[in-house]
Amino acid sequence: MALSITDRCIDCWACMTVCPNAAIAHVEGLFVIDPQRCTECLGDYAAPQCASICPAEGAIENEWGEALNPPGSLTPAIAGAKES
Amino acid sequence: MSAQILPFASPASACGSSHGECHDPRVADHPCYSKDAHHKYARLHLPVAPACNIQCNYCNRKYDCSNESRPGVVSEVLSPEEAARKVLAVADAIPQLSVVGIAGPGDAFANWPRTSATLRAVKKMLPALKLCLSSNGLNVAPHVGELAELGVDHVTLTINTLEPEIAARIYPWVFWEHKRWRGLEAAEILIREQWRAAAALTAAGVLVKINSVYIPGLNDDELPKISAKAAGMGVAIHNIMPLISDPAHGTHFGLSGQRAPSEEEIESVRARCAAHLPQMGHCHQCRADAVGMLGEDRGAEFAREHLDSLTLDAQAIAARHAAVQASLKAGGGQSWKIAVASADGQRIDQHFGHAEAFRIYESDGQSVKLVALRRTAAYCQGPSDCGDDDAALPKLVQSLADCAAILAVRIGHAPWKKLEQAGIQPVVEHAFASIEASVLAVAQKLLEQVQEAHTKRA
Numbered sequence: 125m126a127l128s129i130t131d132r133c134i135d136c137w138a139c140m141t142v143c144p145n146a147a148i149a150h151v152e153g154l155f156v157i158d159p160q161r162c163t164e165c166l167g168d169y170a171a172p173q174c175a176s177i178c179p180a181e182g183a184i185e186n187e188w189g190e191a192l193n194p195p196g197s198l199t200p201a202i203a204g205a206k207e208s
Numbered sequence: 209m210s211a212q213i214l215p216f217a218s219p220a221s222a223c224g225s226s227h228g229e230c231h232d233p234r235v236a237d238h239p240c241y242s243k244d245a246h247h248k249y250a251r252l253h254l255p256v257a258p259a260c261n262i263q264c265n266y267c268n269r270k271y272d273c274s275n276e277s278r279p280g281v282v283s284e285v286l287s288p289e290e291a292a293r294k295v296l297a298v299a300d301a302i303p304q305l306s307v308v309g310i311a312g313p314g315d316a317f318a319n320w321p322r323t324s325a326t327l328r329a330v331k332k333m334l335p336a337l338k339l340c341l342s343s344n345g346l347n348v349a350p351h352v353g354e355l356a357e358l359g360v361d362h363v364t365l366t367i368n369t370l371e372p373e374i375a376a377r378i379y380p381w382v383f384w385e386h387k388r389w390r391g392l393e394a395a396e397i398l399i400r401e402q403w404r405a406a407a408a409l410t411a412a413g414v415l416v417k418i419n420s421v422y423i424p425g426l427n428d429d430e431l432p433k434i435s436a437k438a439a440g441m442g443v444a445i446h447n448i449m450p451l452i453s454d455p456a457h458g459t460h461f462g463l464s465g466q467r468a469p470s471e472e473e474i475e476s477v478r479a480r481c482a483a484h485l486p487q488m489g490h491c492h493q494c495r496a497d498a499v500g501m502l503g504e505d506r507g508a509e510f511a512r513e514h515l516d517s518l519t520l521d522a523q524a525i526a527a528r529h530a531a532v533q534a535s536l537k538a539g540g541g542q543s544w545k546i547a548v549a550s551a552d553g554q555r556i557d558q559h560f561g562h563a564e565a566f567r568i569y570e571s572d573g574q575s576v577k578l579v580a581l582r583r584t585a586a587y588c589q590g591p592s593d594c595g596d597d598d599a600a601l602p603k604l605v606q607s608l609a610d611c612a613a614i615l616a617v618r619i620g621h622a623p624w625k626k627l628e629q630a631g632i633q634p635v636v637e638h639a640f641a642s643i644e645a646s647v648l649a650v651a652q653k654l655l656e657q658v659q660e661a662h663t664k665r666a
Contacts, residue, residue: 134269134270135258136258136259136260136269136313136314137258137259137285137314137319138258138259138260138261138314138318138383140259141259141318141319141321142383142386169386169387170386170387171386171387171388173386176383176386176387176388177259177261177383177388179260179263179269180269180270198263198380198381199263199380199460200265200380200460200464202460202463202464
C-alpha cells in the first residue's frame, strides 16, 4: 500500500517537508512517492502527512485512485460557482 | 538632456508615511521599513521556502507569472546553495545590498531546514547583511532561539485578525502538529501561535513588524486592535496592506468578488492604527524573489541560468560589500534635491521671485537628473515690491521644502532668510552658468559637508 501524486500537484514542496519516511522525491520538476518507502504514515500519525498539508485538491491518491482531498474539500464554496 | 519630467512632486515624497514614523535605529538602513533607506539600500528576497502550512483566501499557490509583482509569487525555487550563490552575484552587481529576506513563496518557517541553511550560508559569506524573515507565525516560536543565534534582526508576521470567527473566513485550514485543522479550531491555533511568536521574538530582541491584509467589510475594525495589542508587546511597526483580489489570480477572495479597499479606506484605517503603532506607508508588496532597490525588480538578471555562467570571487565581493556598506552608513550614497530657477532649461537665468516654475534636480554628486517641474506663482512683480514679505512667499518656500538648495540669478533678502530658515540653502554664485555643472557642484559640496560631519562624529 502506498499513496501517489497526480498531475494536479502544484509543485509546492509541502509534502516533502512532512513525510516521516523520506518517501517523496522531486524528479525533473515533479514530485513522486516511492511506493517502497510509503507507509501511508500508519503507525506514525493518525493521517497521512502529505495529504494533510497538500493544498491541491485531487493531487494525492490512494492505491485505488481515490483522492484523499476530493474536490471542494480544501477551499470554501463560492455561491453560484460550478466545480471545475 | 534626456531627463524625464515627472508631473508631480519627486518620487521621494510619493512614498513614506503621513502618520507616525518609526524611529527604531534598527530600521534606518532597511529599505522596506525606512522611507529614507529605500532609495539608498537594496534588498533581495530568496525564494528558498516553497512549502506552506496554511491556506489563505487571498493566495493562490498555483499562480506564477513573472509579470506579477505580489507576495507569494516566485518564478523558481532555489536550494540553499543556489541562494547563497545568488546573494554573492547580487552583492557583486549591487553592493548597496543591505538586506536579504526569505518571504516564501510559501512560509519561511514551514521550510525551516532550508531557511536556516540559507541564513547560515549567507551570514558566513557577507556578515554585513541584515537577515529578515516573513511568516504567518504558525511555526515561529519553536525557532526563536536559533534566530537570535543566527543574528536574524527582522521578522515580519502577517496577522489579519484577533477574532477566530473572522479568521475562519480568511483561512480555510492550517497544518499544525501533524494534522490539518479547519474552521474555528484552525483559527484559534493560528491566532494563539501568532501572538506567541510576537512575544517570543520581541523578548529575544528581534525587530518585529506586523503585516495586515486589509479586507474591507471583514477586518476593518480588527486592524486598530491588532496595532494596540502589538504595541503592548514591543512590536516596532505595523504595515496595512490592501487586499489584492483580481479574479485573474484565482484566489478565493478574487473569485468570490471580495473587493479591495479604496485609497481613502486605507488612509483612514492607517490613521486609526497610528494611534498605537508607527505605520508603514511605502510597502510595495514585493514578489517573494524581488531583487534590487525597493520598487524595482531586477530578478530576471539573476535567474538561475545566468548564475551558473558567472565567475564569482567570494573574497573580493565580500571585501567590497563591507566597504560599500560602511560608506553608506557613514552618509555616502546620499542624494539631494536641488531647485533651479531657469526659463530656458539650460542655464540658471531667472531671479527667484520671477520664476513661474522651478526645475527640481536630483544629484548624488556624481550625476544629475531632472525629476520634477514645479509651477508656482511668481511672487515678485517688480522692483517696487521685490523683497516684501508677501503672502505668496511662505507658500513658495514650503513648495521647495524637500530641496537642499535653490539656485537662482538673484534672491532677495526676505526670501533668502525664509529659505535659510526652512533649511534650503540659497545659492546665487552660479548665475547664468550651466544647470548641470552647477547642480553637480552644489551636490558635491553637500556631500563634503556630510562626510566632514561624520568624521567629526567618529
